[in-house]
Amino acid sequence: MDASSPPRYRRFSRLGPAPSAADLPAYTRRNTLAQPVAHREPVEHVYLLEDGKGRPWASLTLLSSAKSGKSVPTYNEKEHISGSFQLTAEKGDSIQSVTVTVTGRIITGSNIDDQYTFLSQSLPLWSKADSRASGDAPKLLGTCLWPFSIPLPKAVSLKDGGHDTLFRLPETFLERHTRASISYEISVLVSRGKLRADSQVKTRFGYIPNIRPDPPSVLRQLAYRENSMLPGPEVDPVGWKTSPTSVIRGTVFKTRQVAVHCILSLANPLSYTRGTVLPCRMILESGDNHALDMFSAPAAPLVTLRRCVRFQNLSTSSKRGADWVESFEDVARAVWWPSASGNDAPYTRCLEGEIKLPKDLTSTSSIGRFTVSYTVVVSSFETAGFVPSSSQPILVEPVTIATTHARDSPRPQEYAPPNYAPLPVPRTHHDFYAVPATKFIGR
Template sequence: MDVSPPRYRRFSRPGPAPQSAADLPAYTRRNTLAQPVARREPVEHIYPLADGKARPWASLILKSSAKSGKSVPTFFEKEHINGSFELTAEKGDSIQSVTVTVTGRIVTGSSTDDTYVFLTQSLPLWSKADSRSSGTAAKLLGDCVWPFSIPLPKAVSLKDPSYDALFRLPETFLERHTRASISYDISVTVSRGKLRADSQIKTRFGYIPTTRPDPPSMLRQMAYRQNTILPGPDVDPAGWTTSSTAVVRGTIFKSHQAAVHCMLSLANPLSYTRGTVIPCRLTLESNDTQALDMFSAPSAPLVTLRRCVRFQNPSTSSKREVDWVQSFEDVCRAVWWPAPNGNDAPYSRSLEGEIKLPKDLASTSSIGRFSVSYTVVVSSFETVGFTPSSSQPILVEPVTITTSHARDSPRPNAYAPPAYAPLPIPRQHHDFYAAPATTRLGR
């Protein structure tokens, strides 16, 4: 961190889809996802403090990578928080010090006990005591400007009865339907004597870490570069993770029992950049051809990306071990189409698919009492005439969502045919529940 002495100057700143491969329309492979974007030029954010006066007597100015000056200031990993503080000191103003502070918090409720501070960085801009010791003016008078530059750490060390570890600085997380949040703010405090109140300017800012997946397999990279079809698990086994076989059981048209064997394949590595896609494959096997045809319709599989926000709230726990609170939400759904030659075998069907990830999807993160994690979930098959024997998920595969692309690797292509638009998610999981501290989510 660095700070320059104040500069005195005039204060002049103003305050229905096809059902078979034969029905597929002709289309061209697209490469429209996540093209390299140049970092924006810094924009200026101004936060004035007037205190009932005709014009501001102090202003906090920040320069950030946000879209505009009206947006919340946004800073990326390795960026400094650059800005300045401007102040007009009147005669007789008993200012003792000026300090800028950056704070990161986990907030899990409305009381003070529901806030956990994981980052605090303070930078003194001016101090009356230091001015006296250095022989400079001990009082501020007129228009003053203090530029500052504060580097954000890549990680923070946290100690708690349950952990002592180094955590990567998490991305800002603030959503209306989720009780827990990760927030950052920057404030400038003007401290005065005992008989006068202090003044403060404070504003939130967004922080985005740089997280990347490992490069995909060489065959998948080649397909992306040449804009060709992705090789499947049978051709590129290193490029896919295939689940164990799960059996889906139920009743067909209330007349007979059916069982379909299901395997889900996801492209390796199981880490994907937001704004791109998760390539998927689904293999179905059964000697019941009626059930097989019903399950292999592109609209039938309900496969979603499910987010879990997990946090601890000590103030609401009456037990010796603090409970973890978990909330789940299905944030996007896979779209499917028949795989080439996927219907050739009499007792097997194959579907190709992908999950399109929103550009603003929160990245995977974990710090102390808070975490954001993701799984790809095969929930059920939505087909008329089939009644499942269980409502439990069929298959679950943990995945990681990152903020940046793999190094030295082509950007992923989107392969979904234009006729196959994403279907709506039939239900959202906004439910909250407390689980014992030892509980682990697993497959």
């Protein structure tokens, strides 16, 4: 069957009319169309260097897109790290140079071998040698101020499998229960002579890449603009990615074997902006009417957005090479309700749903020894008396989490009825799994 054509479903016959969504409570869709966003003025962050008596003699000032000066400085892709460094030099202070450096690291442990630098940019603010060469005063005296503006690259070139590969700068990642992190830091080094100690002021900062999804289908954009019902896969096949049919098998009340066919559709393209929603559709089919009613209850499908953090831990490397470590976490769960289209046929049920994406989701990224990836996982069905024959996921579909909205397209809307509140994420995976690197050859 052509992938662009609507999915076809095998129909079963049964007595009696097919159930409809007429009993659904009335509700109003929440309009989340794009609204003008007020431009946020840069905020100021100040970091001081103090002498032995607690008196400040130097300061690093940064301007950033953070919410307040008390927050960590934050920069978006294409923004410059702008600021200034000021110091007061006294007579006899043998300062040789002043240099500002921006660094990005992958950190997987406390050992020096567990840190890998993927970004390093230095900008000399002042040098005694350069002052002599230019005929300026070779020594600093009094209050000195150096403004600076450092552009961050969109991508960096790193060795990957022996070849130079271009990687987009990843988003800052730092979580207490995850061993690996992506850390960015800016520092200013005041270097003195051999008999004097150097001084340094530094701070971490946050970085957000500009990951933008492609626009949704024309029919979905029209639905968003008109605040109307989303067209399903049978009407808008281009707007949905439909999975192959999977079969859920198990036992009901320890007495009867059941089998239910499941087809999952996710909104196309499979890239979604955090803070919005991920639209879903599900078709369930079975010759067992009782089992079908159990599985099509809105709270039954256990469909989650699962995050995988995968990194290379050099300190635990074997002779064959460094091990890869993976950790998994379910970060959001789909909400389901009976389809309002009334397309249910005998022995068939159709559910509409969506996954509300948290605003603080880390975006999808990959840079050499560190990746953050996401999948939509159909794990099971939570219904009384049902015991699945397998604990393995029923369906897994990779998706991308973006940081900004599609260009020239309306914002996605939330369609879940008000009384269908988001369900709690059933479990969190904080376990780590070490996987030999040889398993991933060729990936």
